[in-house]
Amino acid sequence: DVKVTQSSRYLVKRTGEKVFLECVQDMDHENMFWYRQDPGLGLRLIYFSYDVKMKEKGDIPEGYSVSREKKERFSLILESASTNQTSMYLCASRVGGARSYEQYFGPGTRLTVT
Amino acid sequence: ILNVEQSPQSLHVQEGDSTNFTCSFPSSNFYALHWYRWETAKSPEALFVMTLNGDEKKKGRISATLNTKEGYSYLYIKGSQPEDSATYLCAPGGDSGGYQKVTFGIGTKLQVIP
Numbered sequence: 001d002v003k004v005t006q007s008s009r010y011l012v013k014r015t016g017e018k019v020f021l022e023c024v025q026d027m028d029h030e031n032m033f034w035y036r037q038d039p040g041l042g043l044r045l046i047y048f049s050y051d052v053k054m055k056e057k058g059d060i061p062e063g064y065s066v067s068r069e070k071k072e073r074f075s076l077i078l079e080s081a082s083t084n085q086t087s088m089y090l091c092a093s094r095v096g097g098a099r100s101y102e103q104y105f106g107p108g109t110r111l112t113v114t
Numbered sequence: 115i116l117n118v119e120q121s122p123q124s125l126h127v128q129e130g131d132s133t134n135f136t137c138s139f140p141s142s143n144f145y146a147l148h149w150y151r152w153e154t155a156k157s158p159e160a161l162f163v164m165t166l167n168g169d170e171k172k173k174g175r176i177s178a179t180l181n182t183k184e185g186y187s188y189l190y191i192k193g194s195q196p197e198d199s200a201t202y203l204c205a206p207g208g209d210s211g212g213y214q215k216v217t218f219g220i221g222t223k224l225q226v227i228p
Contacts, residue, residue, distance in 0.1 A: 100146035102160035
């Protein structure tokens with residue numbers, strides 16, 4: 001059974017803290033993605049990675065960075081958390097090479113920044 | 115960013131009723147269209163991926179059609195059951211500077227009333 005796991009289901013952080021969200025997949029997928037989901041806005045792509053150490057900005061990368069040192073792990077970093085980054089964050093992975101392949105999602109991390 | 119519209123945004127139906135909803139997207143630079151189901155407290159799961167104009171896919175009581183020339187896809191649920199209650203997301207993939215990404219719509223939230 002394919003699996004994408006995220007390090008925390010719920011997280012509360014203070015403004016200005018550095019926050020790490022971790023995602024691990026066990027399917028040997030080349031592509032990995034980070035999204036945030038906000039009411040009325042749908043899933044928006046923050047960053048994606050098409051291979052180890054390779055990354056591309058998505059639609060809303062400001063305030064975020066990512067790291068992919070190993071194929072199975074993709075980390076999202078909030079350098080200095082702000083209240084407008086309170087959101088649900090979802091990680092996904094996919095076989096590389098074609099946009100017609102489905103994405104497999106993790107359970108999500110609900111982050112609250114106070 | 116592709117402009118993806120889903121309608122209606124939410125819908126309540128009685129158990130046993132059939133229903134359908136729409137996803138509209140720009141027809142130019144189309145590559146593939148994905149439908150996902152997102153149940154509360156779970157991860158989004160892929161339902162269908164369609165690439166060709168006129169494609170029809172079916173999984174049990176759920177089916178989908180694709181019209182790439184006019185830029186829309188329909189999702190049909192026959193004889194809705196309470197377990198069909200979920201948010202249904204469509205995600206067309208376009209050729210955006212070589213990015214291997216899709217853009218998600220806001221979704222249609224379906225509530226099936228027993």
